[in-house]
Amino acid sequence: MPYFDSASAAPLHPVARQALQAALDEGWADPARLYREGRRARLLLDAAREAAAEAVGCRPDELVFTPSGTRAVHSGVAGALAGRRRAGRHLVVSAVEHSSVLHSAAAHEAAGGTVTEVAVDRGGRVAPDGYAAALRDDTALACLQSANHEVGTEQPVAEVAEACREAGVPLLVDAAQSLAWGPVEGAWSLLAASAHKWGGPPGVGLLVVRKGTRFAPQGPADERESGRSAGFENVPGIVAAAASLRAVRAEAAAEAARLRGLVERIRTRVPELVPDVEVAGDPVRRLPHLVTFSCLYVDGEALLTELDRAGFSVSSGSSCTSSTLTPSHVLRAMGVLSEGNVRVSLPFGAAEADVERFLEVLPGTVAGIRERFGAPGTGPVTGDAGALVVDALGRRCPIPVIELAKVFGDVPVGGTVTVLSDDEAARLDIPAWCGMRGQEYVGERPAERGTAYTVRRTS
Amino acid sequence: MPYFDSASAAPLHPVARQALQAALDEGWADPARLYREGRRARLLLDAAREAAAEAVGCRPDELVFTPSGTRAVHSGVAGALAGRRRAGRHLVVSAVEHSSVLHSAAAHEAAGGTVTEVAVDRGGRVAPDGYAAALRDDTALACLQSANHEVGTEQPVAEVAEACREAGVPLLVDAAQSLAWGPVEGAWSLLAASAHKWGGPPGVGLLVVRKGTRFAPQGPADERESGRSAGFENVPGIVAAAASLRAVRAEAAAEAARLRGLVERIRTRVPELVPDVEVAGDPVRRLPHLVTFSCLYVDGEALLTELDRAGFSVSSGSSCTSSTLTPSHVLRAMGVLSEGNVRVSLPFGAAEADVERFLEVLPGTVAGIRERFGAPGTGPVTGDAGALVVDALGRRCPIPVIELAKVFGDVPVGGTVTVLSDDEAARLDIPAWCGMRGQEYVGERPAERGTAYTVRRTS
Known part of the structure; x- marks a missing residue:
């Protein structure tokens, strides 16, 4: 375990x-x-x-x-x-x-x-x-x-x-x-x-x-x-x-080199194995044993629960895993994706086989959660194809970003989608989604309820 | 031990x-x-x-x-x-x-x-x-x-x-x-x-x-x-x-009764075995396992050291055992003797034989210290027999009280002895000595150096 x-x-x-x-x-x-x-x-x-x-x-x-x-x-x-x-x-x-x-x-x-x-x-x-x-x-x-x-x-x-x-x-x-x-x-x-x-x-x-x-x-x-x-x-x-x-300290130099290899393997393999993942943190100037990544369209708490069931104890900076329902202040300050966030920090002596097993388990786990969250009742979509408005009020991370992604294919290049959301995580995750997808984040403004986040399709 | x-x-x-x-x-x-x-x-x-x-x-x-x-x-x-x-x-x-x-x-x-x-x-x-x-x-x-x-x-x-x-x-x-x-x-x-x-x-x-x-x-x-x-x-x-x-808690009632007996034995026997001892604390409304007494003319640190050598670990509220060279605020608030102070607090399971051995060892230990401290170079004594002045400046507890006791026999009934002292413990211990000896404590006043404590012989 x-x-x-x-x-x-x-x-x-x-x-x-x-x-x-x-x-x-x-x-x-x-x-x-x-x-x-x-x-x-x-x-x-x-x-x-x-x-x-x-x-x-x-x-x-x-x-x-x-x-x-x-x-x-x-x-x-x-x-x-x-x-x-x-x-x-x-x-x-x-x-x-x-x-x-x-x-x-x-x-x-x-x-x-x-x-x-x-x-x-x-x-x-x-x-x-x-x-x-x-x-x-x-x-x-x-x-x-x-x-x-x-x-x-x-x-x-x-x-x-x-x-x-x-x-x-x-x-x-x-x-x-x-x-x-x-x-x-x-x-x-x-x-x-x-x-x-x-x-x-x-x-x-x-x-x-x-x-x-x-x-x-x-x-x-x-x-x-x-x-x-x-x-x-x-x-x-x-x-x-x-x-x-x-x-x-007596073991630190050797163990750091060994764990750095395992962490590097996670940093490299996770984005290859799991689509739509952002690995966080400085790629070089970093602790030897710790790696963090976020998975688009994934509920962090569900991911932790599934990984725990599969025998892996990890933590998360996702909003849904915090008592305040706000994403980690660290991820927020960095401006990176917070949904489906996982921190892996390997203890001294962590086994390579366990890391490999983690890499085997993770893709299916993420896919399963995405499937489960992929087809929520879509909120009302209004406006024309050039300026869609998606109502995700009352929905928690990762739903607002999922709703955005679902309608985005219907938007012509140059058109916009505005997501209405009252979930704090959206403020971080919608711009992060734009960064990952190469789309333009126009900005946010207060709406009658919650906040309106607008994205322009550029490609 | x-x-x-x-x-x-x-x-x-x-x-x-x-x-x-x-x-x-x-x-x-x-x-x-x-x-x-x-x-x-x-x-x-x-x-x-x-x-x-x-x-x-x-x-x-x-x-x-x-x-x-x-x-x-x-x-x-x-x-x-x-x-x-x-x-x-x-x-x-x-x-x-x-x-x-x-x-x-x-x-x-x-x-x-x-x-x-x-x-x-x-x-x-x-x-x-x-x-x-x-x-x-x-x-x-x-x-x-x-x-x-x-x-x-x-x-x-x-x-x-x-x-x-x-x-x-x-x-x-x-x-x-x-x-x-x-x-x-x-x-x-x-x-x-x-x-x-x-x-x-x-x-x-x-x-x-x-x-x-x-x-x-x-x-x-x-x-x-x-x-x-x-x-x-x-x-x-x-x-x-x-x-x-x-x-x-499961053992508390039985152990309290047993330790109360041992503590009562110390409270009774110590004043019988050691002259000039004051037992402190309420005689009835008290914790079952703890007893404290003070020995006149005894240096607290010397007493702790000798008891430690004899195998007994106890603590003390005497001034010489504190880093500030002031007697315990508890003894001071109670107005009881602080010199030669010993606190015995028996742990759960303390053996009766160890308590008996403590009662065997204590009298000789106190007597030895009193002998060692009994003949210090007497400070200058001035004044006539009716109003002696003893200079104990620069001397630490228990010396000022010992000096007082040494000259007291030379004072006629109705006469006074004034002790000059700059030791904080004297403020507590000279009045306490008067209480134990049934003599009148006249009071203190600031002297050119230190404080002058005056005692009148009443019997």
Whole structure:
């Protein structure tokens, strides 16, 4: 039963399990106490901190353990912003950051701060120049992920860090997706990561604040972890997390090369095997283990369900798989198709045979769903052949795009089709369909109900 | 090697270890995902929530898991204060709350709120009337521990909760020390606790917010745990925590009776075996497993070190064992002796033979330390016999009290001794010495350096 969602969580690494066992016996006590059980816990905690710092490439006293990567980001952003309060209250983030960063930015804005979101290209990557242009005299902090969690695109962290250094602005790097593969290069100031992404147990994150970075921890005071992460330390979890990071790093180079081959095979074969697929993310500057594609005319939730039935666990950025019924903000920022979206992230040790089997199963699965969704009751079509109007109000992704495609053959070259839709995904997917089909996307305007999206036939 | 500090952390319960093992295999994935690994994690999380809610006596949808008891308190206090912002910004806490509550109160004060600390009696207990008198029209929240973590005194939570209910003020109960023994009675509104106190793993706390309680989570938004505890859920830890709580509750009544007997033996025998000892905490309304006493003329750190050498792990509220060189705020609020302070908290299953051995070892250990500290270079003594002045400047606890005791025999009845000291512990321990010796504590006044504490001989 292949699990292909290591970007969400990786199963516990065998080394982490052993370390956890040992640390449950030796490291359960309060490391702040002076008696033998406390001293043993302290020794384990110190050793774990040294190991993690070595893997990150920082000093042990720059690194604290947090209860999760999310908490590391929340604490890191809040502490760095407060520490630079005198410089100003402007925060720069990329448009494709993890929700923990974007939610921190929203909280900062709600508290009176200002935020600039730096756009990305169609591959999901920020331009160093564009990022540098967003820095201002009152910029207190900049945030950039090392690599994107949904499409695997690596960001130009070293160049952006250099631009930040020149501007005197600290850069916080969310390294959650990349730390298993290697340290983050460049002159960054803060770094956050999450252990369950590298085969450590859930419940452990880390926050690094480089010496010389102004930092004022927020929230109630607490003596633990240099005052930067409140609450009794989860020493067994921390020990297991550090052990796992060392272990995956020892295998990282070889495993990256191997998984990169498997991912390349998916990137190449899926568009050959499945018609109307868009593969997302930078084709070269990318994580070794992660690939994302979207299938036109396919309902994402149905696809996930069918793949799960066939034994494959993957995730999706489609609107129908989110509780808010909006497509992933990452796909939206990239301007790529969101319907029928699938993210495959291969865990360490993923078997080639499982990848081949996935490629065998996928075409039939997609075809089956397309067949099921292909003949919905067509909404009323009005207007003449030169200016058709399709009413897809009340229909959810992928129906509006399917309705568009169904009538498009009836439109003469130069004619238009206008789709009325109140589904958020249409805003992203109708332009994406035009891009894939080489047709002209004229634009959108508010309609009496929902929005009218107009497409012109050019060929 | 008896470990007598379960109030800090209890070793992992065997049931918790089994549950953790199983949940590491079955519950490592993201419980928000729809594939089988995610569904399995969700089932485990839901079952753990139901088990914990049953033990607490609340509905499962009122309970969220947090990364620690400290984080549960921080989130609970901040969320409840924000939810009641319209009522006002006044917070009531007892003077002997855990530091997580007092630090939350300090943060609230720093942000412009007001705080009333309700005093306790010499046994460490608040009076329900006194607590009720602190409630005002603008009181947003009241906090009271179920039982004190340093001296074991149980608080009148049900009566205080009733007073709060009448005043329309929610009561947050820090139940960290008592939840292993049973649910918290009364009409409280919020409750916080910590799993590693009941034999669960570190890294898990819980926060209960009763239906109908106004609550506005603070900090960046996050979908996990009903928006009340950010970050990827530590499902294996949560499963182990819930299993352990069930397990200790099944044994709680019998074990409480057994440990109460052992604690009673310590409470009775220590003052018989060791001269000049004060036992702290309410003699009757107390936790079954915890007893605290202070030894006059004894350095707390030296005592802990010697007991550790003899194989006993205990903790202390003495100033010399704290990083701030101030005695525990709990002992200070109670007005009891802080020097040579020892807290014994017996874990589940503590052996009677180990307690007897502790009673054998303690008298010689205390006597040895007293001998070592008994003849320090006496500071200059000035004044005549009717009004002696002892210079103990620069000397740390227990020296100032020892110096006082050494010259006291030379003072005629009606005469005074004034001790000059710059040690914070003297402020608590010189009056406490007077209480134990039946002598009159005249008072303190600022001196050229430090503070002058004056005692009159009455017998």
